[in-house]
Amino acid sequence: MSLLEIENLSVAYGDLFAVREVSFALDEGAVFVLLGANGAGKTSILRSISGLVPARGGRILAAGRDLRGLAPNQVARAGISHVPEGRQIFPNLSVAENLTVSFLKERTKETMAAALAAVYELFPRLAERRRQAGGTLSGGEQQMLAIGRALMNFPKLLMLDEPSLGLSPVLADLVFERLATIRSLGTTILLVEQNATCLELATGGIILANGRVVLAGTRDRLQDSEFVRRAYLGV
Amino acid sequence: MSGLETAMLPVMQAVLSGILVGGVYGLLSIGLSLAFGVMRIVNFAHGDMVMYGMYVGVVGSTILGIDPFLALPASFLLMAVLGALQYRVVFRRFVGHTTLNQLLAAIGLGLALQMVAQLIFGVDARSAHSIFAGKYDLIGPFFLARAQIVAFGVAGVATILVELLLRKTQWGKAVRAVADNIEAAEIVGLKSQTINLTAFALSCGLAGIAGTVLVTYYPTDPTKGFTLMPIALIATTIGGLGSIGGAFLGGIFCGVIQQTTAMLWNSALQDVPLYVLLLVFIAFRPMGFFGRRSE
Numbered sequence: 001m002s003l004l005e006i007e008n009l010s011v012a013y014g015d016l017f018a019v020r021e022v023s024f025a026l027d028e029g030a031v032f033v034l035l036g037a038n039g040a041g042k043t044s045i046l047r048s049i050s051g052l053v054p055a056r057g058g059r060i061l062a063a064g065r066d067l068r069g070l071a072p073n074q075v076a077r078a079g080i081s082h083v084p085e086g087r088q089i090f091p092n093l094s095v096a097e098n099l100t101v102s103f104l105k106e107r108t109k110e111t112m113a114a115a116l117a118a119v120y121e122l123f124p125r126l127a128e129r130r131r132q133a134g135g136t137l138s139g140g141e142q143q144m145l146a147i148g149r150a151l152m153n154f155p156k157l158l159m160l161d162e163p164s165l166g167l168s169p170v171l172a173d174l175v176f177e178r179l180a181t182i183r184s185l186g187t188t189i190l191l192v193e194q195n196a197t198c199l200e201l202a203t204g205g206i207i208l209a210n211g212r213v214v215l216a217g218t219r220d221r222l223q224d225s226e227f228v229r230r231a232y233l234g235v
Numbered sequence: 236m237s238g239l240e241t242a243m244l245p246v247m248q249a250v251l252s253g254i255l256v257g258g259v260y261g262l263l264s265i266g267l268s269l270a271f272g273v274m275r276i277v278n279f280a281h282g283d284m285v286m287y288g289m290y291v292g293v294v295g296s297t298i299l300g301i302d303p304f305l306a307l308p309a310s311f312l313l314m315a316v317l318g319a320l321q322y323r324v325v326f327r328r329f330v331g332h333t334t335l336n337q338l339l340a341a342i343g344l345g346l347a348l349q350m351v352a353q354l355i356f357g358v359d360a361r362s363a364h365s366i367f368a369g370k371y372d373l374i375g376p377f378f379l380a381r382a383q384i385v386a387f388g389v390a391g392v393a394t395i396l397v398e399l400l401l402r403k404t405q406w407g408k409a410v411r412a413v414a415d416n417i418e419a420a421e422i423v424g425l426k427s428q429t430i431n432l433t434a435f436a437l438s439c440g441l442a443g444i445a446g447t448v449l450v451t452y453y454p455t456d457p458t459k460g461f462t463l464m465p466i467a468l469i470a471t472t473i474g475g476l477g478s479i480g481g482a483f484l485g486g487i488f489c490g491v492i493q494q495t496t497a498m499l500w501n502s503a504l505q506d507v508p509l510y511v512l513l514l515v516f517i518a519f520r521p522m523g524f525f526g527r528r529s530e
Contacts, residue, residue: 072421082422090415101408103424
């Protein structure tokens, strides 16, 4: 059974379809990439998985259980964490509060300390700034905070919506490096990107255009495809 | 004592009474500010919840023989439950944006609460009797009503407790997260509807306490909510909508202005400078003293 299986998912805003009958599946341990230009429907897919927008059609199965109709907090509690577009950290909460406000299955002093320590080890910068208000962090630090916040309840699946957007190449590299670490620690990753350089990290993925899947396959297949070469790598 | 000092004494007396009365105005306002800060709900029915809190004091003292100050926990709980009910039925659908529909719903609810109060309690003014009523303390050269001193103490303690609750507890952290970004709060697993419901219940519970404290020196009738609401609105605007400490200080500020105006000018006109101040703040500093600019 796949960790996450999307079957013929459609998402629409009024009459406007953002996603049309998209299907894909993620196995445990995968780094699955949704690649596409602005408006391809990537964000809508993540938002419907999280329950932030309703699916117009199709099914969203997590380990066999249909997620449709669940509130976003229930999806999060089921082990699917979402790092949203634009980071969406809590600007008036301190860095430490941003992290500890998250739902934890068992909220004891020990589990909280362990989760915090794991996040601070991954992003030492956050430990240095733990007392600072989230809104005063730089873009890169806010991205680290958004990822750290999503990791606090030890999710089975981490979904990230363009984590490299607006970051310098150096910082973007750092974020992807950390994603590799997170994956090696056993978290499955669903990554939305416009930039095909993230394929380095991927095990597989799909390419979306105008809400439809135009190509699906393993990393090598995507990387070698004419589509990616021309559209994304510029060669 | 010099002539100037003698002349200043009544003014200082008015300032001190203003601070005491203003503390209770602050208590009226912090619940209002909480509902706005967390849910962007401007609850025009808040004053009517205060009015019910006053009747809790009346019923407690005249029928059950309980001092209003001892009825505070009951008042808090009753109004919190009523508030939770209001949230479930009415305000749940208006979270996040202050809309005309939300304002109208709150005004309608306030009127309904007033009618119900009229049916239950009649239209005549009623008062409660506290053991502190009619007692005065001479502090230095100043006479202060003991009921007002105790009321001020209750208001101050309540404000500090609410601040601590918001700053130091897991619940408070969650409330602030929901206030910052309700969608982000949901995706980290927080049940935003439950959190909003409890915050709204707290807001109404505070209105209940404010009313019960106020009725120890100020009689009530079913329209009292309507009379008190403008002062609470002005205090929260001056203090900064959404700020708890700001609302408390805004209340004190209103109390002082009101009492000194009454003393120096005319008690019938004691609220006039407050409305002028409201206009000035809305025009030049809508975020108040302690509100955030982005709001």
